Amino acid sequence: MGAGHNEEKFKAAIILRSNSKIWAEAKSEWELHLVYDDPAERACECGHQPINQICVIKNKDNNKEAEVGNVCVHRFMKLASQRVLSVLKRVRWDLKKSLNPAALDLFARRGVISNDERSEYLDYWRKRTNLTDEQKAQKNDINVRVLKYADEETARLIANFANHGLKPRL
Numbered sequence: 001m002g003a004g005h006n007e008e009k010f011k012a013a014i015i016l017r018s019n020s021k022i023w024a025e026a027k028s029e030w031e032l033h034l035v036y037d038d039p040a041e042r043a044c045e046c047g048h049q050p051i052n053q054i055c056v057i058k059n060k061d062n063n064k065e066a067e068v069g070n071v072c073v074h075r076f077m078k079l080a081s082q083r084v085l086s087v088l089k090r091v092r093w094d095l096k097k098s099l100n101p102a103a104l105d106l107f108a109r110r111g112v113i114s115n116d117e118r119s120e121y122l123d124y125w126r127k128r129t130n131l132t133d134e135q136k137a138q139k140n141d142i143n144v145r146v147l148k149y150a151d152e153e154t155a156r157l158i159a160n161f162a163n164h165g166l167k168p169r170l
């Protein structure tokens with residue numbers, strides 16, 4: 001257990017925004033909304049600071065949002081935040097790289113890509129064979145669209161943080 005990640009404090013903060021007051025149930029109400037890097041130093045609900053990798057999680061039942069650290073989301077909620085964050089970095093660096101299933105699921109849920117596009121992309125990802133020019137163009141189009149959405153949504157979330165002063169570093 002890394003220093004400063006207070007599990008009880010983290011769970012209490014999430015339960016406060018959940019419908020169920022039982023952790024095992026409350027946890028399943030939440031899904032990953034987006035992951036982004038914010039150079040402003042922030043604090044997690046567990047009390048750990050600073051955090052730069054911000055995970056925005058959303059409650060599927062009551063639409064409440066929480067912004068927490070990558071470590072806690074992975075450790076206590078088992079959401080694939082690290083896989084999404086690292087693949088976005090990889091694709092941003094090289095547009096020919098592939099998004100992974102965790103990222104495709106997330107952006108399909110957001111409506112950024114359609115379910116058909118998600119299935120086709122997963123097919124390319126699984127086979128790792130040479131793509132036709134048309135398939136390459138489709139993959140490129142999806143990568144560009146996902147990055148654009150991630151950038152815009154990140155800007156919105158950071159502005160939201162600045163306006164509402166959510167959990168700044170103490």
Ligand SMILES: [Zn+2]
Pocket residue numbers: 005006010044045046047048068069071072
């Ligand atoms: Zn934390």
